[in-house]
Amino acid sequence: MTAPSAVGNDAQREAARLVAGLPQAPAVWCSGLRKRYGRQQAVEDVSLQVDRGDVVGLLGPNGAGKTSVIKMLLGLVRPDAGEVMLLGRPAGDPAARARVGYLPELFRYQPWLSAAEVLALHVRLSGIDVPASEQRECLALLGLAERTGDRVGGFSKGMQQRLGLAVALVAEPELVVLDEPTSALDPLGRVDVRDIVLALKSRGVAVLLNSHLIGEVERVCDRVVILDRGRVAASGTLTELLGQRELRLHLTGLSAAAEARLAATGAVTRAGDWFTVALPADDHGTAVPDLVRDLAALGARVHAVEPARITLEERLLGILRAGADARAEAGR
């Protein structure tokens, strides 16, 4: 080997500067994932992306293919087709998973090891140097400080899930994949998980969260991907998915002109004297006061005006039902 020339050094520095200036590759990027188990098409053409520092929720009914997608991302299941990149590396390279923490839906850890030994094993396998004190702190964060020396075989399901979370968090991950992280936890544990996810987000760690608890997803996620029958049924930020705002009004003495004014704002549904009006998506805060002013001017008596927003749950159910209706239509 000869010493690199001054020109070579400059070129290297320039290259390093250029690379440093590039935006970081997404934490997860996958395209066209497919998986078939026997005659069952579990996943069909799924593409998704989790940006660095983003918390993305994966939602969908049982059998939608959420866990299969997660396992394909982590190289635990071989996709029939499609590509996966983790933290900028192709997922086929095990090194891509060096900074990935994972809590499986089926969380089981070596029952003959103690909690501290399980953590030490995962640190060793990750190839990242994590001091023992940090490992203990990680267990303490999950409420396992008193049980570090106990065999995992004697843990309750909830304790094992807490241990699983510690395993996912211990090796300084840049991406954490949590598959149903609160399925065995009590309400306090669920709050802990929410705080942990928010803490990860504040540290710029990307999180992919698969959960049936839609309220939880709504609270912590920046973006949501809804899977149905192995396909992406919808995806976007919460504002994009829940963007449709509504207004509930209690009105009496409504003239035909006032009704027309109401209908001009958006789709109207009526239940007695209560009217629900969809607000335009491009509203900049003027639609509601203008509508109330016009209705009053047209002689309507306005008793109550309440803002309403559809919940993620309603949106999810709407998307799933629309999918089912479309399939029924196609099958006819």
Add this chain to the structure above:
Amino acid sequence: MTVLTIAALTLREASRRRVLLALTVLTVVLIALSGWGFSRVAAESGGSALTSGEARLTASILLNLVMFGFSLIAALGTAFLAGPTLAGETESGIALAVLARPIRRSAFLLGKWLGLVAFGSGFVVLAGLAQCLVVRATVDYWPPQPVAALALLAAQTTVLLTLAVLLSTAISPMASGVVAVGLFCTTWVAGVVGGIGASLGNDAVARVGTVSRMLLPTDGLWRGAMNAFQDPTALAVFGGSDGEAFPFLSAAPLTLTYLAWAAVWVALVWAVAAAAFVRKDL
């Protein structure tokens, strides 16, 4: 690095599971019983009821018989350890978190296999050595090639657990143990049948043993181990070629070609197991 971590983990699993306790109890019982048996043999032959040749023959046969017991215990122990440690971990989900780490599945499998080899070989070598010492103390018999004999016993265990590892990539933990031990016993019986065929001069029956020894080298290696344990004159005392029909004496030492085949067999079966495990959906 990964390989050694997983191998150490497998050894720790073996030492912490009940399988080690069960193996230790069985071994101690077998050694104690054989010690008592050998001391009776010594007492009976003390009154010169047996010639020195007959005494050595008896010692050889009994030693081979007890060693067969150990190889059976090792076979049961490793086959039923290989199942839970591989198929069991993939079934229960323990493997999910481990294999999501930045490690290659082939390295994981190699680590498991090495751990099992170290455990199984360690067991047969220690138990076999203890047995040899008991025999020496009771009837003053020392096998002609104890190192080769114990190494061949370890090789036999390695062959069987490699088969169990292959089976456990495809079938359930318990089934892989049962099938591996079943095949081990079948090959042994086929070897005995082949030996009878050889002593009767029936080539077709003799071929049963030869073919089974090629398909699964456990019996071939076991016969090599017996040959190294037994007194060289024992076979002549027993009656020359008739000895071949006797399951606890071996007519000839192993050839280098056969040892090479056993090594190739292990490599091939391991490669198939690795290929199956790498493709497995967890």
